[in-house]
Amino acid sequence: MTETAQDDDRPTGQAMRRGAMRRCPACGEGPLFEGYLKVRDHCPNCGEAMHHQRADDGPAYLTILFVSHLGAPLLLWVFLTFQPSPVSMLIWFSLGAIVLCLAFLPLIKGAMIGAQWARRMHGFGGEDAEPASS
Incomplete structure (x- = not known):
């Protein structure tokens, strides 16, 4: 089978969306x-x-890249518009960064695993699909 045929049967976008939804990139059903x-060793569904x-x-x-790129412009806008005290900004933006990081991390990890599955990276779907026995 050619590389393009292998790539076509595993759409990367769909696998990344399924992974971001914390679902199996193969079936979209199992957690x-x-x-x-x-990460589970095997999907309980498929x-x-x-x-x-x-x-x-x-x-x-x-996650750090996304949160910092969302937070920096917001930080500047809040400071220039409302001029809050530095302590209140430190507290609220620290809490916001923590919450955003905790929310984005599983989404990004799932999407990354979905991309690896779709692109057949690290043994997903290849000849070395089973771990090597020592």
Whole structure:
């Protein structure tokens, strides 16, 4: 099978949306995570192996990037418009950054795992789909 045929049967956008919704990128039904961020080894619905995922630090870096790019213009606008005290800005923007990071992190991690699954990265769907035995 050619690379384009392999890519066509696993749409990247759909897999990333399913992952961002915390669902299995293969079937869209089974839960992707066991808890807040722990990825299941296999989908309980379709049995797709998820232990191949290598999200590592990528979701954390992207979360920090997104939250800082959302927060910086808002911080400047609030300061110039309302001129609150520095302590109140520190408290409210710190709390806001924490809440946004906690909300975005599982979404971004799920989307990243969905992209890895769709692009057949790290053993998803390849010959080395099962972990090597030692």
